[in-house]
Amino acid sequence: MAVVILNWNGRRWLEKFLPTVLAHADGATVVVADNASTDDSVELVGRAFPRVQLIQNATNLGFCEGYNQALEVLHTTAAFRYYVLLNSDVEVTANWLPPLRALLEQQPSVAAVQPKIRQYSADVVERAQFEYAGAGGGYLDRLGYPFCRGRLFDTLETDRGQYDDSRPVAWATGACLLVRATAWHAMDGLDTAYFAHMEEIDLCWRLWNAGHEVWYYGGSTVFHVGGGTLAKSNPHKTYLNFRNGLALVYKNSTAAELPGVLVQRLLLDWVAALRLLTQGQVADCRAVLRAHWYVARHVRGWQQRRRQFPPRLRIDERPGVYLGSLVWAYFAKGKRAFPALSRKLFNKA
Structure with a gap:
């Protein structure tokens, strides 16, 4: 298994979070794929983290092509069964990885899985909140608008254990995504036309169409800074x-x-x-x-x-789909949390 971190001018995140990734890698190979950073990220990895395998792209290829090329390099040089796509601004926790891998090993139909995603913060209250990118598993409404258990638009819930379960979801976040290597390559990885944003939703949608399953596992938790490379207001x-x-x-x-x-x-x-x-x-x-x-x-x-x-x-026929309009429910009817959405409007797939 390879844990692959795509980096672009993210020295501060690598310095802050890479030690924890290495400490809790559970035997996985940790890889940093650098997208032609202009800071000293590459020098830092080579000097301070000699255990990390470094892949250097000649130009900034964006999120999609950056990962595609990095995983193609790994595919041709090593026989990894699983890849973890991990954002550089994610803090992992002890034992975050083994249960995710166990889920894929025990259920051959599952091609990808994400853990619970909470906010990284020094503030205790904020740290208990779900994070925008992934939260308690990804859903879509009938018009394809994405949302999560624990996050509707910019409204975040506090984690009180309400999403500690495991279940199929419409999509899993690319901030922390464990995927089978065979499924990844069968799908040709991420669609490079996206460059960045929603590319993981597209991948998961294609996986479902190809007969695979995508899951959320609430027994594993990581903390995501969010907006670490591009501000929300941009x-x-x-x-x-x-x-x-x-x-x-x-x-x-x-x-x-x-x-x-x-x-x-x-x-x-x-x-x-x-x-x-x-x-x-x-x-x-x-x-x-x-x-x-x-x-x-x-x-x-x-x-x-x-x-x-x-x-x-x-x-x-797709799991994780809300058959109503999330826009109408949120802005017109004031539904600000996932439990407020009508259960009757979730499909039974």
Whole structure:
């Protein structure tokens, strides 16, 4: 098993969190794949962490291609059965890894699993909260909007043990993702057209369509800083989220579902852009419009990707799907926590 950390100018995170990763690696090979950092990350790893295997990319390839190339190097040089994609700004805990690996070993149908993700913070109250990226397992609503148990939009729940279970989910976070090597390579890894953001949702959706399962395991916990490489308020992140969200449903919705989903997504995205504009966030509003224009101009490329991994499961056949509208539930009806969502609207797949 290889624990692979993709790094770009993340010296402070490597210095802070890599010692804990090494201490709790449970025999796994720890790898840092560097995306042409301009800080002294590479020098730090070579000097302070000689046990770490270092892979150096010549340019910044982004999250998707950076991981794809790193795991291809590992695939050709070693016979790893499992990969862990681990963000550089994640603090692992004792015994975080063995139960995740045991789940995959005991259930051959499961191709990927994530642990519980909580906030990294010096504040005790904040540290008890779920973290935005992954929380208690990833879900989708009927229009493909992602959310988590423990996190609806930017509203976070406190961990009181309510999500200590294990279950299939629609998607598992790329902040800390254990995946079978065979499944990863069969899916051709992450779709590089995403560059970053929602790429793990796309991967998990393709895994489900290919007959695999994706799980959440609540008996393992890690702590994620979040926004360690790109701030939430960054217009470029707004652009990537809206562009990739639209591409996500275009690639993975069935032919019967696609027209209705696309029309509703476009309308809601335009409402979101108008809301950003009225709040004075002009750059973010423009980012939404640029995202739509990009998808429209590159529709043939998305069509090719859709044909490569044809959508197979209808929305009511996919685990971890809320058959209502999360946007309506959250903004119109004031549903601010996962338990407030109607249980009747979750599919039984």
